[in-house]
Amino acid sequence: MSTSTQTQGSSAHSTGGAGTPGATSKRTKTGKAARESRTAGTKPTTTIIVTAILVIVALYFLVPVYWVIVNATKSTEDLFGTNGFWLGKSFQLFSNLGDVLTANGGAFPRWALNSLLYSGVGAVFACYFAVAAGYALAKFEFPGRNAIFAFVLGGVLVPGTATALPLFLVFSKIGLTNTYWSVLIPSLLSPFGLFLARIYASAAIPDEVLEAARMDGASEMRIFHTIVLRQLVPAIVTILLFQFVAIWNNYFLPLVMLADEKLYPITLGLNNWRAQTDRLPEFYQLTVGGALLSVIPLAILIIVLQRFWRGGLTEGSVKG
């Protein structure tokens, strides 16, 4: 990351910007100062009470994850026969996970790859399109720009159902339902991303820099790809992550669009397995193991990225 990006990041931070390394360290410093100014006179008993409350709340948020970890190690018999918060008599985590990966002819790895494809490709392109449009709305004067922005913002408020059902009709007319495209194409749009990009671009890109580049004879597209994208790195990471999670978590759209199990993302596939537990109890173990496998990558991602992510949340929300 270039020095210019870092300074940019931290100067934008004072107006609510996000997470380049420079910005993060600055935030911690100001955070500490603010904290110390409030620390004076804090009693140790208060600290103990507050921490105790925080621990109890943490237990609530972690209990389903803990349950799934413990029970992924059990046999089906132990799953029902032993206490759910403690290990069973046998430890068969690895054979369970092996079953998850091979059941239905490797359906689970396929669903995982599908999810990765929808979320990865969708997030990258949605982010690129949203940033280009957000930058255009922030930095160019042209008739209709406020109308376009208002229009797009209205789109953020429209519920997914209102569009998913008619979109199904459109796609079935042109023969796109039950294909990868039917889930991918709607995922390429991120009105929220445009919203974030516009706010960040107007704060983080000085007009002088653009003017200087134009003086030097750079084309608008070259300016966008070489200068603007670099300045917007914090916003880009935020939009990417948000869109990735949004597509990863989406259930309604693929449920409406897809009939073929081979095209399912992990959410639909796992629910399919769960629905079979009524008749076939061995699917319980598959569902538990599959749930564990699908939680772990995102859990790691969130723990690693939450420092970075937190800053990004500031922009769209607080200024809104």
Added chain:
Amino acid sequence: MRSKSAPWVLMAPFLLLFLFTMVLPIIIAIVQSFLTVQRTGLVGEDGAVSRFAGLENYLAALTNQNFTDSILRMLAFGVVQVTVMIVASTILALLLESASARWPGLFRAAYFLPYGIPGVIATILWSFLYVPGLSPIVDALGWVGIDVDFLGPNMVLWSIANIVTWTYTGYNMLIIIAQLKAIPADLYEAAKIDGAGPLRVVTSIQLPLIRPALMLTIIFSIIGTLQLFAEPQVLSSMSSGINSEYTPNLSAYAYAFQYNDLGMASAEAVIIALAAFILSAAALGISNRLGRKS
């Protein structure tokens, strides 16, 4: 020198996608909601024709007891769940940002973790803790003589509320924390010099200044409540309390894909969207009025 077409070139992919996947479907939904399909022949074997139905679908939706029940159910759900969640998010944010909190980063990550878990997977996880025989919680409550059926007709709505609260509390908390961090330190200094205690700092400085973040989280939560789908849909196979029209969204889905009544499904989708707009606008209006008073 500055090319007039540049902004349009930059916006073109976004706008095309917006028109195709957002505007066009909304127009189709609105048109569809005014149409009704008439089947000819005894069992519809002679084909079907669409005809203009005026407000028939809307009247049918609004007089459909199941649909109005589902809306009232979501109102009750929203009043309780959104309130609990926003209050919890605010308290957690204030505690984590207070001087007394230890390891705030660790707790923040733990609370935010559920946001990364899809609603379907979250529901599957919690269903393990709801189902008698699997759930250690049901067992434990049974030992002390409390029989709870988390999936019973009276309980299941609140079991869903628990899943939604579990998923989104940490997310809302982060939005509030972001705004708490933006409060300038000298305000705290000034309050300390004036002799304000911690409670006074919360009520006079922190709460008024995080109002925009609170409004944002409330509006997003209202829209989310109206759209509730995955959680009740997944639990419906386990609970006798959930029918195919349990939430407005489930109802629209059922009319489109089970009853093949697109007019009705579209009318319901439009009503849901309008309700989301009206409730969000009301929330904004209340917020602005409060802002002017203070």
